[in-house]
Amino acid sequence: xxxxxxxxxxxxxxxxxxxxxxxxxxxxxxxxxxxxxxxxxxxxxxxxxxxxxxxxxxxxxxxxxxxxxxxxxxxxxxxxxxxxxxxxxxxxxxxxxxxxxxxxxxxxxxxxxxxxxxxxxxxxxxxxxxxxxxxxxxxxxxxxxxxxxxxxxxxxxxxxxxxxxxxxxxxxxxxxxxxxxxxxxxxxxxxxxxxxxxxxxxxxxxxxxxxxxxxxxxxxxxxxxxxxxxxxxxxxxxxxxxxxxxxxxxxxxxxxxxxxxxxxxxxxxxxxxxxxxxxxxxxxxxxxxxxxxxxxxxxxxxxxxxxxxxxxxxxxxxxxxxxxxxx
Numbered sequence: 001x002x003x004x005x006x007x008x009x010x011x012x013x014x015x016x017x018x019x020x021x022x023x024x025x026x027x028x029x030x031x032x033x034x035x036x037x038x039x040x041x042x043x044x045x046x047x048x049x050x051x052x053x054x055x056x057x058x059x060x061x062x063x064x065x066x067x068x069x070x071x072x073x074x075x076x077x078x079x080x081x082x083x084x085x086x087x088x089x090x091x092x093x094x095x096x097x098x099x100x101x102x103x104x105x106x107x108x109x110x111x112x113x114x115x116x117x118x119x120x121x122x123x124x125x126x127x128x129x130x131x132x133x134x135x136x137x138x139x140x141x142x143x144x145x146x147x148x149x150x151x152x153x154x155x156x157x158x159x160x161x162x163x164x165x166x167x168x169x170x171x172x173x174x175x176x177x178x179x180x181x182x183x184x185x186x187x188x189x190x191x192x193x194x195x196x197x198x199x200x201x202x203x204x205x206x207x208x209x210x211x212x213x214x215x216x217x218x219x220x221x222x223x224x225x226x227x228x229x230x231x232x233x234x235x236x237x238x239x240x241x242x243x244x245x246x247x248x249x250x251x252x253x254x255x256x257x258x259x260x261x262x263x264x265x266x267x268x269x270x271x272x273x274x275x276x277x278x279x280x281x282x283x284x285x286x287x288x289x290x291x292x293x294x295x296x297x298x299x300x301x302x303x304x305x306x307x308x309x310x311x312x313x314x315x316x317x318x319x320x321x322x323x324x325x326x327x
Contacts, residue, residue, distance in 0.1 A: 113154070115139040119268050119292045121249065130170065131161040135189075135246055136268045136291070143173075157189040159247055162202075177208030177227065184221075187244060197225040198243045249291050258283040258306070262319070268292045276310050277321045283307070 026032050116122045116134045123133040128149060132140060138156025149165075153174040162170045164183025172179045174190045184202025189195070197206060199219045207216045210230050217233060219225055224238040242252045251268075253261050259281040262273045268291035275281055283306055289297050298317055301307040310318040 111141050111143055113139055113141045116156070118270050121246075121291075126163075128165060128168075129163040133159040133161075133247060135159075153188050153190050155190060157187065157246075159185070159187045159244065161185045175208075176230075177206055180205045180207070193228065195225075195227045198238060198240060199223055199225075200240045200244060245288070246291060250288055251291055252288050253285050255284045255286055257281060258285050258319075261285045265289065265291075265294065265297055269294050271315060271317065273298075273317050273319060276318045280307055280319060280321055 114122070114124055114132070114134060116136060116138050118137045120137075121133065121135060123131060125131050126142070126149070127145065130149070132151075134140060135157035138158055139154040140158050141152045141154055142150075143152055144150040147168060149168050149170045151172050153172055158172075160170070160172060160181070162181050162184050166182050170181045170183075172188055174188050175195050177195055179186065179188060179197055181202060181204040184204055185200040186202075186204055187196075187198040187200070189197075197204065197219065199221050201221045203221070204219050205216060206219065206225055207214065208227070208230070209215070210233075215233070217225065217235065219235060222237055222240055223235050224243065225233070225235050227233045242254070245252045251264055253264075259275060262275060266272050271294050273294065285301075285306065287300060289300070294317060298307075298309060298319070301319070302309070305322055307319040308322050310320040312318065
C-alpha cells in the first residue's frame with residue numbers, strides 16, 4: 001500500500017482529498033510510517049538504476065513502446081514504475097526493504113522463498129544487508145523479520161554472511177535444528193538424514209532435539225558441525241577455504257573416494273556420473289574441478305588413469321576401470 005500511495009502522490013493531478021486520505025492512512029498504523037520511509041528511500045536508490053533491465057522494461061511499458069505514439073513519462077508514470085518494481089525486481093531495492101516493513105507482518109503464505117535449480121548459484125541481499133548465497137538445487141524461506149531475523153533452509157546448501165546486530169539474533173532453521181548467530185559467516189547444508197554447518201568466521205550456537213532432550217553446542221571459526229542423527233553430533237576442524245570453494249564455482253578434493261567425489265559432482269549437473277565398476281568406489285581423487293563440468297572431470301580421470309568411460313549420452317556418463325575398458 002505504501003508504494004501505491006507513493007505512486008498516487010507523484011501525479012500532477014493529486015487532489016487535497018488525496019493528501020488528506022494519505023495522512024489518515026499514515027496515522028492509522030505505526031507500520032505505515034515505516035513502510036512509507038522505506039519506499040521513499042528505495043525511490044532515492046533508483047537514481048543509480050537507470051540502466052537496470054527491469055526498470056528499462058517498466059519504462060518501455062509506461063511509454064507504450066511499439067504501441068503507437070509515445071507518451072510523456074511524467075512523475076505519476078515514474079511513481080507507477082516504482083510501485084511495479086516491488087514485483088518486478090525481487091531481492092533488490094523495494095523488494096529487499098519490504099522485509100523490514102510491511103512484509104514482516106505478512107502471513108506465512110506470503111513469506112518469500114528463494115530457490116536455485118540444479119547447477120545454479122544465486123546470491124541475494126536481505127533488508128539488514130546480510131547476504132545469502134544458495135548452492136545448487138537449494139531453497140531458503142525468509143520466515144520472520146522482527147526481534148529475530150529468522151530463515152529456514154528448506155533443502156540444499158546456503159552460505160550466510162550475517163550483518164552484525166546484537167539486538168536481533170540471526171536464526172537459520174534446518175530440519176529439527178537451529179543455527180543462531182549475531183554477526184558471522186557460515187555454511188549450512190541439509191541432506192537426507194544429515195545436517196552440516198561450516199563456520200568460516202565468528203561464533204554460532206546450534207540447538208536441536210536429542211534423545212536426552214534439548215541439546216546445544218557452540219562453534220568457533222574454522223570448524224564444521226555434522227549431525228547424522230539426533231544422537232550423533234560431532235565438531236571437527238576443517239579447511240574452510242576448501243569447504244567454501246563452491247562459492248566460486250569450484251569443488252576441491254583431497255584424497256576423497258571416487259564414490260563421494262562423483263556424488264558431489266552430480267549435485268551440480270543434470271547429466272549424472274555413475275560407477276559401473278564397484279572397484280572404482282574407493283579410488284582416491286585429488287584436484288580442483290569446476291562445478292557442472294562433467295566432461296572436464298571425466299577427461300581428468302582418464303588422463304591420470306583413474307577411470308574410463310563405458311557408456312555416455314546427454315543424461316549419463318558411466319565410469320569403468322581402465323583395465324575393464326581395455327577388455
